[in-house]
Amino acid sequence: MNVDIGNALAAVAEPGLSRDELATLDERVARAHERIERGRTDGEFGYAALNLPRTTDAEAIRDAVAPVADAETVVTVGIGGSALGARTITSALAADGGTSHVVLDNVDPDHVSRVLSELSLAETAINVVSKSGTTAETLSNFLVVREAMVEAGVDWTERTVVTTGDEGPLAALADEHDLPTLAVPDGVPGRFAALSSVGLVPAAILGCDIEGLLDGAAAAAETLDSSLFECPAYAYGAVAYGLEERGATINAVVPYAERLEPFAEWFAQLWAESLGKDGRGQTPARALGATDQHSQLQLYRAGRRDKLVTLLRPRERPSLDVPAAEADALAHLEGTDLGELLDTELRATEASLAEAGQPNVRVELDRLDPRGLGELLYAMEAACVLVGELAGVETFTQPAVEWGKQAARDVLEGDETEKTAAIEDKHELIVDGEGGR
Amino acid sequence: MNVDIGNALAAVAEPGLSRDELATLDERVARAHERIERGRTDGEFGYAALNLPRTTDAEAIRDAVAPVADAETVVTVGIGGSALGARTITSALAADGGTSHVVLDNVDPDHVSRVLSELSLAETAINVVSKSGTTAETLSNFLVVREAMVEAGVDWTERTVVTTGDEGPLAALADEHDLPTLAVPDGVPGRFAALSSVGLVPAAILGCDIEGLLDGAAAAAETLDSSLFECPAYAYGAVAYGLEERGATINAVVPYAERLEPFAEWFAQLWAESLGKDGRGQTPARALGATDQHSQLQLYRAGRRDKLVTLLRPRERPSLDVPAAEADALAHLEGTDLGELLDTELRATEASLAEAGQPNVRVELDRLDPRGLGELLYAMEAACVLVGELAGVETFTQPAVEWGKQAARDVLEGDETEKTAAIEDKHELIVDGEGGR
Numbered sequence: 119m120n121v122d123i124g125n126a127l128a129a130v131a132e133p134g135l136s137r138d139e140l141a142t143l144d145e146r147v148a149r150a151h152e153r154i155e156r157g158r159t160d161g162e163f164g165y166a167a168l169n170l171p172r173t174t175d176a177e178a179i180r181d182a183v184a185p186v187a188d189a190e191t192v193v194t195v196g197i198g199g200s201a202l203g204a205r206t207i208t209s210a211l212a213a214d215g216g217t218s219h220v221v222l223d224n225v226d227p228d229h230v231s232r233v234l235s236e237l238s239l240a241e242t243a244i245n246v247v248s249k250s251g252t253t254a255e256t257l258s259n260f261l262v263v264r265e266a267m268v269e270a271g272v273d274w275t276e277r278t279v280v281t282t283g284d285e286g287p288l289a290a291l292a293d294e295h296d297l298p299t300l301a302v303p304d305g306v307p308g309r310f311a312a313l314s315s316v317g318l319v320p321a322a323i324l325g326c327d328i329e330g331l332l333d334g335a336a337a338a339a340e341t342l343d344s345s346l347f348e349c350p351a352y353a354y355g356a357v358a359y360g361l362e363e364r365g366a367t368i369n370a371v372v373p374y375a376e377r378l379e380p381f382a383e384w385f386a387q388l389w390a391e392s393l394g395k396d397g398r399g400q401t402p403a404r405a406l407g408a409t410d411q412h413s414q415l416q417l418y419r420a421g422r423r424d425k426l427v428t429l430l431r432p433r434e435r436p437s438l439d440v441p442a443a444e445a446d447a448l449a450h451l452e453g454t455d456l457g458e459l460l461d462t463e464l465r466a467t468e469a470s471l472a473e474a475g476q477p478n479v480r481v482e483l484d485r486l487d488p489r490g491l492g493e494l495l496y497a498m499e500a501a502c503v504l505v506g507e508l509a510g511v512e513t514f515t516q517p518a519v520e521w522g523k524q525a526a527r528d529v530l531e532g533d534e535t536e537k538t539a540a541i542e543d544k545h546e547l548i549v550d551g552e553g554g555r
Numbered sequence: 556m557n558v559d560i561g562n563a564l565a566a567v568a569e570p571g572l573s574r575d576e577l578a579t580l581d582e583r584v585a586r587a588h589e590r591i592e593r594g595r596t597d598g599e600f601g602y603a604a605l606n607l608p609r610t611t612d613a614e615a616i617r618d619a620v621a622p623v624a625d626a627e628t629v630v631t632v633g634i635g636g637s638a639l640g641a642r643t644i645t646s647a648l649a650a651d652g653g654t655s656h657v658v659l660d661n662v663d664p665d666h667v668s669r670v671l672s673e674l675s676l677a678e679t680a681i682n683v684v685s686k687s688g689t690t691a692e693t694l695s696n697f698l699v700v701r702e703a704m705v706e707a708g709v710d711w712t713e714r715t716v717v718t719t720g721d722e723g724p725l726a727a728l729a730d731e732h733d734l735p736t737l738a739v740p741d742g743v744p745g746r747f748a749a750l751s752s753v754g755l756v757p758a759a760i761l762g763c764d765i766e767g768l769l770d771g772a773a774a775a776a777e778t779l780d781s782s783l784f785e786c787p788a789y790a791y792g793a794v795a796y797g798l799e800e801r802g803a804t805i806n807a808v809v810p811y812a813e814r815l816e817p818f819a820e821w822f823a824q825l826w827a828e829s830l831g832k833d834g835r836g837q838t839p840a841r842a843l844g845a846t847d848q849h850s851q852l853q854l855y856r857a858g859r860r861d862k863l864v865t866l867l868r869p870r871e872r873p874s875l876d877v878p879a880a881e882a883d884a885l886a887h888l889e890g891t892d893l894g895e896l897l898d899t900e901l902r903a904t905e906a907s908l909a910e911a912g913q914p915n916v917r918v919e920l921d922r923l924d925p926r927g928l929g930e931l932l933y934a935m936e937a938a939c940v941l942v943g944e945l946a947g948v949e950t951f952t953q954p955a956v957e958w959g960k961q962a963a964r965d966v967l968e969g970d971e972t973e974k975t976a977a978i979e980d981k982h983e984l985i986v987d988g989e990g991g992r
Contacts, residue, residue, distance in 0.1 A: 119987075120986060122986075130805045169654065197849045201846075209793070214669065225893045226814075226921075227872055228872060229652065229813035248902040249650035255845060255896070258891060261885070262877060286884070287882045287885050310602070341988035348988065350987060353986035375663055375664075382851070386851065391850065394855075394858035395689065397857070397859055401862070403841075408692060412636070413639065413828065414823065415955065416825070420832045420955035421831035421832065422835060435665060436664050438664035442698075443698055443724075448724050451695050454695060456664040456696075460661070463662075465978050466963035467959050469977045474984070479701070494990075517853075521910060521911075522856075522904050526896075530896070530899060537906070544561065544909070548559045549557060549784060549786065551787045
């Protein structure tokens with residue numbers, strides 16, 4: 119993996135970083151790197167995530183999923199960090215692009231009913247993931263899925279794998295029914311847990327090379343260095359931080375590969391929940407190249423100068439030639455490789471942004487294989503931790519989510535609290551187009 | 556459909572709009588409305604889009620798709636405005652949630668090969684859409700799909716419907732092979748064309764009620780009014796504009812319905828390409844409720860005060876009860892309706908944002924049916940046109956996309972131009988983690 123930060127320099131872009139600013143950032147990176155290494159050595163909360171490539175026990179995962187290794191489809195019941203990593207990995211690595219991995223990460227009754235009606239439940243493995251074992255969406259969906267299995271005459275205890283903390287209702291349920299159970303790793307927030315059982319179970323069931331993924335992540339861990347000029351992950355993080363300081367408050371992540379579309383979602387959670395605090399943090403905007411050139415590029419090029427555009431591509435792709443066409447007007451397409459076309463679009467977009475002075479960074483994998491994906495996920499986690507150090511925020515917590523969670527719980531449990539009162543007393547100004555207000 | 560702007564008022568949020576500011580905006584809305592009505596009456600470029608509910612000929616669409624009405628799957632070959640509306644409509648309205656509608660809107664060789672290998676081409680309808688008839692991605696993909704059909708022994712001319720302008724290679728090809736052909740409506744940019752043949756063909760093939768959709772849109776057209784207090788579409792547009800002026804440079808659109816996930820993408824194009832110009836325009840951030848509460852809410856509540864959060868929900872949903880659980884700790888979930896849970900989450904999130912002073916707006920449909928979706932799509936288009944008037948930008952063009960398009964074309968045609976030179980001369984600073992720079 120490499121990162122090209124040339125188009126984020128002040129010589130090209132505004133906002134952009136001068137060589138002097140990079141040198142100053144580099145000194146701060148050295149100090150942040152020391153802090154990160156200390157956190158890793160001591161296995162501190164959050165920093166422990168950067169040790170996963172060597173602490174995750176792939177064999178234990180293989181053992182746990184062995185009873186459902188025949189499954190045609192995996193249904194992950196989880197939400198947020200308990201779903202996005204797993205989805206990202208199967209989309210990138212499963213032979214079918216992850217279509218055999220269904221994620222129930224929402225409590226939409228219409229959607230859940232439809233998904234269940236379309237599945238052959240006897241050939242399905244259920245992967246339930248909740249660290250606390252109390253997440254309302256996850257447990258509600260699990261109870262619905264379990265009942266569907268019972269109604270279909272399928273022994274759900276034979277088809278279910280659980281990943282959860284040591285205690286809580288889900289751990290108790292797994293214990294009671296003797297379900298294969300994997301532990302959520304200690305000291306690792308959900309959004310940093312892709313490289314553990316939290317992210318690897320569906321990939322393991324679907325026959326992906328999770329060992330190769332962990333090897334790639336371990337190789338990326340080896341590149342962590344006290345200089346941003348020696349470490350792609352830190353180069354990316356330092357530039358994102360430096361540009362945010364200069365007004366790039368949005369980070370538009372644009373993978374040029376369909377299989378990486380969920381990666382942009384995973385990245386969006388990583389960035390938003392880790393860095394969106396204390397009145398700061400880049401807002402991640404998810405996109406897909408080349409598709410979104412026809413949707414977002416107008417804004418990226420001609421809108422506010424508040425964006426870093428992160429372009430991402432594998433250097434190698436399978437080939438697929440455009441066949442001959444009878445019309446002369448299409449002759450220039452004949453024999454073009456689709457991948458070549460896609461890469462040309464990336465380079466044209468990159469140049470187009472640079473020409474307009476909009477900062478952009480290119481992240482390249484050798485190829486989209488287990489090793490390449492492992493490098494990418496690890497590098498982005500390390501980049502995020504670095505930005506957190508530079509910005510001085512608590513990277514590994516998400517306190518602002520609690521208010522709403524508690525409010526929803528109060529409503530569901532029928533309690534009357536300050537929070538339920540706030541919901542009831544909503545300030546309304548309704549325009550309904552029927553003369554009403 | 557209604558829009559509740561209560562949580563965007565200065566009494567609740569910062570940035571927020573005072574009653575006086577709303578009154579001033581309302582005067583400007585009256586003038587903008589006059590301009591819009593004049594544009595509609597004269598059928599001016601762009602404004603003509605707001606007449607589609609009565610100019611689109613649903614019967615002509617039904618006739619064109621009759622030969623492929625037996626199709627099990629529809630493949631749309633198109634990109635940007637030629638794909639997102641169609642995707643949005645089938646996702647919302649098709650019985651299977653749009654899974655029988657496959658969109659090839661990218662030139663990723665890995666993805667295109669995989670999709671084609673999984674299809675039963677004899678049971679597939681191909682829907683090719685390109686206004687100019689020259690879009691490189693679309694035509695390349697079409698040539699690949701066509702060859703796959705030939706190789707599978709399927710007569711592609713029996714399975715293909717074309718939507719294009721009067722001239723160009725695609726029109727010529729349709730003419731030569733006598734393919735059923737629909738016209739792209741005059742004076743309507745792609746991103747405003749969902750309510751025409753450009754957006755309706757796949758829905759018509761899959762048996763959706765496109766007439767009901769157009770009726771809903773026509774009803775929304777009836778609500779356009781000189782006061783934002785009488786028109787949900789203008790209330791939304793005026794508040795989005797007013798908040799952008801006060802610093803809400805991001806618009807996070809969060810539908811609470813899986814079927815509306817592609818709607819957020821459609822909206823993102825509408826907003827970004829129409830309003831992202833002259834150094835302004837809100838950046839759309841796409842999300843999904845309740846899922847992204849576990850991913851983006853931390854940032855929306857505790858990050859910069861630069862966001863309008865748009866919450867969207869249908870008021871009625873099918874019901875699905877959470878079954879009984881043996882564990883006491885889960886007892887509070889028993890009997891909860893999943894839809895109730897989802898709506899509770901919306902209200903808790905809304906209150907959570909308001910409590911933190913972050914502006915948000917709630918958009919409600921009666922239900923997610925053809926009429927409701929028609930109202931929604933039309934209202935958002937009208938809101939966008941209104942914002943364009945208030946901001947004084949050219950809503951209906953996308954000039955900033957041209958540089959990159961031409962650059963890619965120059966490369967593909969082997970020309971050496973200023974643009975290809977800019978691509979070749981990219982400013983590089985590569986960090987590769989192997990001691991290189």
